[in-house]
Amino acid sequence: MPESPRRSPVEHGFPHLDTVRSAITALYRRLSVDGVERYAASLAPVEAAFADADDLHLGAQRVARAMVRHYRLPDARMIVAFRSMEHAGSVELAAGPEYFVELNDRFRTHRRDIGAALSHEVAHVLLHRLGLEFPGARDNEILTDTTAAYLGAGWLLLDAFREDAVTSQKLGYLTPEEFGYVLAKRAMLFGEDPSPWFTSPQAYTAYTEGRARALRDTEQPPLTAAGWAGRRRYARDRRYASEHPGAGVAPGVPYAFEAGGDGLRVAFSCPTCLQRNRVAVRGRVRVRCALCRAVLDCTT
Numbered sequence: 001m002p003e004s005p006r007r008s009p010v011e012h013g014f015p016h017l018d019t020v021r022s023a024i025t026a027l028y029r030r031l032s033v034d035g036v037e038r039y040a041a042s043l044a045p046v047e048a049a050f051a052d053a054d055d056l057h058l059g060a061q062r063v064a065r066a067m068v069r070h071y072r073l074p075d076a077r078m079i080v081a082f083r084s085m086e087h088a089g090s091v092e093l094a095a096g097p098e099y100f101v102e103l104n105d106r107f108r109t110h111r112r113d114i115g116a117a118l119s120h121e122v123a124h125v126l127l128h129r130l131g132l133e134f135p136g137a138r139d140n141e142i143l144t145d146t147t148a149a150y151l152g153a154g155w156l157l158l159d160a161f162r163e164d165a166v167t168s169q170k171l172g173y174l175t176p177e178e179f180g181y182v183l184a185k186r187a188m189l190f191g192e193d194p195s196p197w198f199t200s201p202q203a204y205t206a207y208t209e210g211r212a213r214a215l216r217d218t219e220q221p222p223l224t225a226a227g228w229a230g231r232r233r234y235a236r237d238r239r240y241a242s243e244h245p246g247a248g249v250a251p252g253v254p255y256a257f258e259a260g261g262d263g264l265r266v267a268f269s270c271p272t273c274l275q276r277n278r279v280a281v282r283g284r285v286r287v288r289c290a291l292c293r294a295v296l297d298c299t300t
Helices: 017-037 056-070 111-130 137-150 155-159 176-190 201-217 228-243
Strands: 077-083 089-092 098-104 255-260 263-269 276-280 284-288 295-299
Touching: 017 137, 017 176, 056 077, 056 111, 077 111, 089 111, 098 111, 111 137, 111 155, 137 155, 137 176, 155 176, 155 201, 176 201, 228 255, 228 263, 276 284
Parallel strands: 077 098
Antiparallel strands: 089 098, 255 263, 263 276, 284 295
16 A cells, blocks of 8 residues: 655545446445445444554554454454555455554554554455455555445545645545545445544545535436536437437536437436446436445436
């Protein structure tokens, strides 16, 4: 897992959003909606609390055990060590049940962020046991960050984002706003507000920006909650698609029309699990997502 412990430019915005969305969909496909709902309770702040007076190794083991419990890995044993290294941490993904986690030596004196680092590394173990991975190291790390955040432990990774006039720190591969987006998706699903847990003002700002982006997913046509401008554009695109079968839509439009034997259909992403759904164009309908079972009010 990368880190930026010194004053250096921190990437912002949503450059990895497509991969993040694919990761959320992949979690639902692998765990099922019932499996995702087993993580309805986030890791409590007290579980990752680490005072300067705590013994380094005993405290790290305590937090690691809390992560194991949270990720529902009852027979996984974490052995945590510290050494000089380029990245924030790494984990040896063997057959288990013991997993060796190494954290950067700087966490010896920055103990408040040990929980954040472990939330990422233990998420690697969960994904390894699930047999879930993305091709390529970068996309797989994005999957890991997304998993940690969506399953309720990765709010610590966003809270580890801090900036001042001299230093900056960010853990993980997602931008702060992308962490905010995933946490907001989780908050919408479970009715949870993680913002009271943030100790970093920058984390709170990033969460609000990510939440605004997540809310936009719920306001895209053909969803009935779409705004006037979106509905107007959708009607124009629908009319054009019916008159020109096979024609595409402009880049960035969150839906696509397909001509079929039973008439025109529209494909769009579920705002909860991000899986694409295909629905016949026939006016006002209620659609149940086949993957996450969310009920979507649509005007097709």
